[in-house]
Amino acid sequence: MVDGQPLRILILGGGFGGVYTAMALGRRLGRDPRVEITLVNRDNYLVFQPLLPEVIAGSIGILHTIIPIRRLCPRVRLYTREIEEIDLLRQTVITSPGVDHQATTLHYDHLVVALGNTTRLGEVPGLQEHAFPFKYLGDALALRNHVLHALEEAAVETDPDVRQSLLTFVVAGGGFSGVEVAAELNDFLRKAAANYQGIRTDEIRVVLLQGGARILPELSDSLASFAHEKLLHRKVDVRLGTRIAGATAEFAILKSGEKIRTRTLVSTVPMGAHPLLAAQSWKMEKGRVVVDEFLQVAGHPGVWAVGDCAYSLNAATGQPHPPTAQHALRQGQCVAANIAATLRGSPPTAFSFSTLGQMGALGAHSAVADVMGVKLSGFLAWLLWRGIYLTKIPGIDRKLRVSMDWLLDLLLPPDIVQLKTARPAGIDRQHFEPGQIIFSEGDVGDLVYTIVKGEVEVLREGLGETARPLAQLGPGQWFGETALVGRAPRNATVRALKPLDVLTLDREGFNSLFTHVRPLHQFFSDLIRERSAISG
Numbered sequence: 001m002v003d004g005q006p007l008r009i010l011i012l013g014g015g016f017g018g019v020y021t022a023m024a025l026g027r028r029l030g031r032d033p034r035v036e037i038t039l040v041n042r043d044n045y046l047v048f049q050p051l052l053p054e055v056i057a058g059s060i061g062i063l064h065t066i067i068p069i070r071r072l073c074p075r076v077r078l079y080t081r082e083i084e085e086i087d088l089l090r091q092t093v094i095t096s097p098g099v100d101h102q103a104t105t106l107h108y109d110h111l112v113v114a115l116g117n118t119t120r121l122g123e124v125p126g127l128q129e130h131a132f133p134f135k136y137l138g139d140a141l142a143l144r145n146h147v148l149h150a151l152e153e154a155a156v157e158t159d160p161d162v163r164q165s166l167l168t169f170v171v172a173g174g175g176f177s178g179v180e181v182a183a184e185l186n187d188f189l190r191k192a193a194a195n196y197q198g199i200r201t202d203e204i205r206v207v208l209l210q211g212g213a214r215i216l217p218e219l220s221d222s223l224a225s226f227a228h229e230k231l232l233h234r235k236v237d238v239r240l241g242t243r244i245a246g247a248t249a250e251f252a253i254l255k256s257g258e259k260i261r262t263r264t265l266v267s268t269v270p271m272g273a274h275p276l277l278a279a280q281s282w283k284m285e286k287g288r289v290v291v292d293e294f295l296q297v298a299g300h301p302g303v304w305a306v307g308d309c310a311y312s313l314n315a316a317t318g319q320p321h322p323p324t325a326q327h328a329l330r331q332g333q334c335v336a337a338n339i340a341a342t343l344r345g346s347p348p349t350a351f352s353f354s355t356l357g358q359m360g361a362l363g364a365h366s367a368v369a370d371v372m373g374v375k376l377s378g379f380l381a382w383l384l385w386r387g388i389y390l391t392k393i394p395g396i397d398r399k400l401r402v403s404m405d406w407l408l409d410l411l412l413p414p415d416i417v418q419l420k421t422a423r424p425a426g427i428d429r430q431h432f433e434p435g436q437i438i439f440s441e442g443d444v445g446d447l448v449y450t451i452v453k454g455e456v457e458v459l460r461e462g463l464g465e466t467a468r469p470l471a472q473l474g475p476g477q478w479f480g481e482t483a484l485v486g487r488a489p490r491n492a493t494v495r496a497l498k499p500l501d502v503l504t505l506d507r508e509g510f511n512s513l514f515t516h517v518r519p520l521h522q523f524f525s526d527l528i529r530e531r532s533a534i535s536g
């Protein structure tokens, strides 16, 4: 107790690091009324990421890769909220509001930071807008639905270029997750194509881009080249020494300048710092919070960090511990033991663990594995991969469900149901490269655009005439409103002059604002009048 108050232990993040800290603390201190353990996470479940690529093909039930945190940590108070702010001076954390509109302030005596990292999309133009990240369940679901949509459209598309782009799938990043996603996607697409009249399997192209000289740099040369050969054999186009330089809705643009026509780009590129952590005064290294051997943040007693967001050195090798689940969960257990030791007045224990092994699935009942120095590839490695992950997935119910899914998957064809769960967002972001047409005269007016960065020119083409420039627009300016308000086809063509980032507002969203928000109604009415006068 501190001044009659229970001692407050606050855990931020419900991935392997946070949940295993909470589980271990719950076992050690959960029944002690003098201690209060709280966990804040965006979702009320833990994602078992190693099985996430299987969600793409539907070979594992969507809900079977996630485990409810409440069931894993029954003695812990859970807030399913967004964490908005960490204040190390006041020892508080602010979360997003619950059902009312008030933010919640949580106070702590011990803070365990386990927020993971973020997929670094913002650094490459267009990636944020057009690439699929692959880290959480929502990402895997969104990708699965998008891929099925691409097959649906390709089956009825007559333009050969559009068809080619719909049937080309690009995965950036040749580490474990990139390789597993490419392999799983490739298998699924080739099996699923049998259900789509008119799509031949030889039209499907999965491209794996890897910046380095070989895929799976975490593995030995021989295992990596086995995996490479397997992927080539399955017709995956593996491109080494190739980095992504940009993306639009229609192209993946490579550093070499080559453009791959595609509507599906998945990015598993290396991770960046979590923005909440990057905003703090503590020391960061390679986007991770620097901790000492006890996993305590230097200069901040009572603040601990674990998992992908923690930069801790392996005392034996002098190298940082890699960002893997096997490290995150053990660090969580170590921090729980150290907090309990601190409360007892005992000395903390240094974290010590070396990677047990690495495994990667290659699809079609094949995998590569390097476990405690034993190297395996092919079917045997695949059996080991499945066996190990079945034992690792927490909870007997999930083990049973996943085993049943795997059994049925051997017997049944792939499921090609496309779930349209979310209403398309009213506001979205898009990126265009110079010269790219945003829309053409005569197109249907479906979106209004506001320029965030870059420049466009507005052109009137007329029948058989050369294009006549009407205007150039830059940041903060709008275009595309006339067709939506007038419910008419586009009366001009708009082309990007510089790399362009825009916010788009769909017809329904725009019409609601235009009809009900008076200043906006006035603004757009004046704008349309002004522009009609210019264009004649």
Ligand SMILES: Cc1cc2nc3c(=O)[nH]c(=O)nc-3n(C[C@H](O)[C@H](O)[C@H](O)COP(=O)(O)OP(=O)(O)OC[C@H]3O[C@@H](n4cnc5c(N)ncnc54)[C@H](O)[C@@H]3O)c2cc1C
Binding pocket: 012, 013, 014, 015, 016, 017, 018, 040, 041, 042, 043, 049, 050, 051, 052, 053, 081, 082, 083, 084, 114, 115, 116, 117, 134, 135, 136, 176, 177, 276, 306, 307, 308, 309, 323, 324, 325, 326, 327, 328, 359
């Ligand atoms: C596809 C894939 C396959 C993988 N395969 C393997 C494997 O086979 N073996 C292995 O060891 N590792 C594997 N990994 C890596 C492993 O999953 C990670 O190292 C591990 O999940 C890290 O755990 P963590 O708790 O540090 O972070 P995370 O799992 O990222 O957890 C962070 C949590 O914090 C939450 N959060 C973040 N910001 C906020 C916020 N502002 N508000 C509220 N909540 C927030 C997130 O929602 C998340 O739940 C794989 C990863 C991926 C993506």
